[in-house]
Amino acid sequence: xxxxxxxxxxxxxxxxxxPVVEIERLGKVFGEGSGSVVALEGIDLxxxxxxxxxxxxxxxCGKSTLLRIIGxxxxxxxxxxxxxxxxxxxxxxxxxxxxxFQAPVLMDWRTVARNVELPLEVMGYPREERxxxxxxxxxxxxxxxxxxxxxxxxSGGMQQRVAIARALAFDPKLLLMDEPFGALDExxxxxxxxxxxxxxxxxxxxxxxxxxxIPEAVFLSSRVVVMSPRPGRIARIVDVDLPLPRTVExxxxxxxxxxVTEVREALRRHDGDEVPGAPDEVEMAxxxxxxxx
Amino acid sequence: MSTSLALPGRAGRPxxxxxxxxxxxxxxxxxxxxxxxxxxxxxxxxxxxxxxVQQFILPRPTVIVAALIEEWPVLQRGVVYTGFExxxxxxxxVSLGVAAAFATARWATAREALMPVAVGASxxxxxxxxxxxxxxxxxxxxxxxxxxxTLMVFFPVMVNTVRGLTTVDPAALExxxxxxxxxxxxxxxxxxxxxxxxxxxxxxxxxxxxxIGAVIGEYFGGPRFALGIFIxxxxxVFRYANAWAAILxxxxxxxxxYLAVLLLERIVMPWxxxxxxxxx
Numbered sequence: 001x002x003x004x005x006x007x008x009x010x011x012x013x014x015x016x017x018x019p020v021v022e023i024e025r026l027g028k029v030f031g032e033g034s035g036s037v038v039a040l041e042g043i044d045l046x047x048x049x050x051x052x053x054x055x056x057x058x059x060x061c062g063k064s065t066l067l068r069i070i071g072x073x074x075x076x077x078x079x080x081x082x083x084x085x086x087x088x089x090x091x092x093x094x095x096x097x098x099x100x101f102q103a104p105v106l107m108d109w110r111t112v113a114r115n116v117e118l119p120l121e122v123m124g125y126p127r128e129e130r131x132x133x134x135x136x137x138x139x140x141x142x143x144x145x146x147x148x149x150x151x152x153x154x155s156g157g158m159q160q161r162v163a164i165a166r167a168l169a170f171d172p173k174l175l176l177m178d179e180p181f182g183a184l185d186e187x188x189x190x191x192x193x194x195x196x197x198x199x200x201x202x203x204x205x206x207x208x209x210x211x212x213x214i215p216e217a218v219f220l221s222s223r224v225v226v227m228s229p230r231p232g233r234i235a236r237i238v239d240v241d242l243p244l245p246r247t248v249e250x251x252x253x254x255x256x257x258x259x260v261t262e263v264r265e266a267l268r269r270h271d272g273d274e275v276p277g278a279p280d281e282v283e284m285a286x287x288x289x290x291x292x293x
Numbered sequence: 294m295s296t297s298l299a300l301p302g303r304a305g306r307p308x309x310x311x312x313x314x315x316x317x318x319x320x321x322x323x324x325x326x327x328x329x330x331x332x333x334x335x336x337x338x339x340x341x342x343x344x345x346v347q348q349f350i351l352p353r354p355t356v357i358v359a360a361l362i363e364e365w366p367v368l369q370r371g372v373v374y375t376g377f378e379x380x381x382x383x384x385x386x387v388s389l390g391v392a393a394a395f396a397t398a399r400w401a402t403a404r405e406a407l408m409p410v411a412v413g414a415s416x417x418x419x420x421x422x423x424x425x426x427x428x429x430x431x432x433x434x435x436x437x438x439x440x441x442x443t444l445m446v447f448f449p450v451m452v453n454t455v456r457g458l459t460t461v462d463p464a465a466l467e468x469x470x471x472x473x474x475x476x477x478x479x480x481x482x483x484x485x486x487x488x489x490x491x492x493x494x495x496x497x498x499x500x501x502x503x504x505i506g507a508v509i510g511e512y513f514g515g516p517r518f519a520l521g522i523f524i525x526x527x528x529x530v531f532r533y534a535n536a537w538a539a540i541l542x543x544x545x546x547x548x549x550x551y552l553a554v555l556l557l558e559r560i561v562m563p564w565x566x567x568x569x570x571x572x573x
Contacts, residue, residue: 073467092471094473097471107465108564110564118472119472121482122469
């Protein structure tokens, strides 16, 4: 049993909690008229408290768009999204979301600890509370001794751990992660996956995780939502019944390989018309519609 | 600037080396420019001694220094006076530039209304404008030079600050949106810190421009001891060494302003100097 695995002694109860995210007949069209592109169509999805749900699919399948609609960074065109029984906008204003992007987006001018405290400052937490929370979260992501460094003094993986600590600082009910480990090398990514599992076990936060890595999705998730492009739809939902806690051994189990194969097959079946190297028209339409934001 | 600009692992932790070694390293860094300076002055002195070039073409450094000591009582007043003009103009110009930048970054209408005016103002040739400002104010009053310096300083400060306030990482904006942060909080926590490096770049330029502006402005009027007046009047009566002494002081004044800005930069942005390495 690895050191990371030993932190997971208490297995989590199966996710059967209250619905956190309820999506019905959701659609999203970028642009208008002849230049418009259907990014998402007919999305139905319910995510319950304590779940770890991955969204996976080829580029242009709208997985990031879906995440951004749930997080109210962009609006939808049709259908509804309820988060904790509220509209997505209400949930954002109530600070229900913690977000982690592909880039760590740390503020250069803040030390590691003060980066973690940024949301707490915005939300008006008193100073002592901010200090104790940043100390606790930095030890959770094992960066306690780096609290007074500046972001540029950390490696990419460490910066992303700071971003995760920052997202968790205000105990958001829902953690939205948009390819958070996409820019990391394979070894770092696998270690980050283990750490994320540990954090999930300790915090019990509901997580929605966008990725294009099949092994990552299977290893982390309680459910993998496989999406297909043009228009973005849910092709299949794969339940991941791998036992908790997930450790380095999980990646060597035969059930893990079966599930990876299952997700890969689901992706391939719905991805027949993928043209390698073709420009991502959904992304292009999004840029056209939103301008350079 | 963006978060990804900084390479992780570059340069060790600042502040870990013993103070003595850091000071020694610093002095070692200063050696090449110091050597160039001393060498240059020596070549200047010796070549003029050997070739016997006329004093009015180029006086020797020792002659200039002698003139500086000789004329110090007058020059000292000049440095204080011209320095004050430059500083006052700098303060007014920077304040107006920053205020205009905030308005421009905040409101599109302000951008459309102010930008053409700012560009126009920046294209006014100072030499052409200086006689007019000295007609506006009494030539004895420093106000005309302050106005010139203000005009010179305003544009670089405004343009750079606008850029700093507006070129914020879109992901940082999304992050703040996810915190439901107000515009005021966004301004305070993200836009202003993001603009600081841009602002200080402009301030460095402005600091040296300010002294140049004040001296040029004085060519068109001012008290007898002001550096610009002193340079022209001494040159007029062939006391070139005196003129050179005043030029030297104007130059030192500009360098002093620049170094003051660098120091301020270190104090206000402790994260920045260490990150980019000493770029002073």
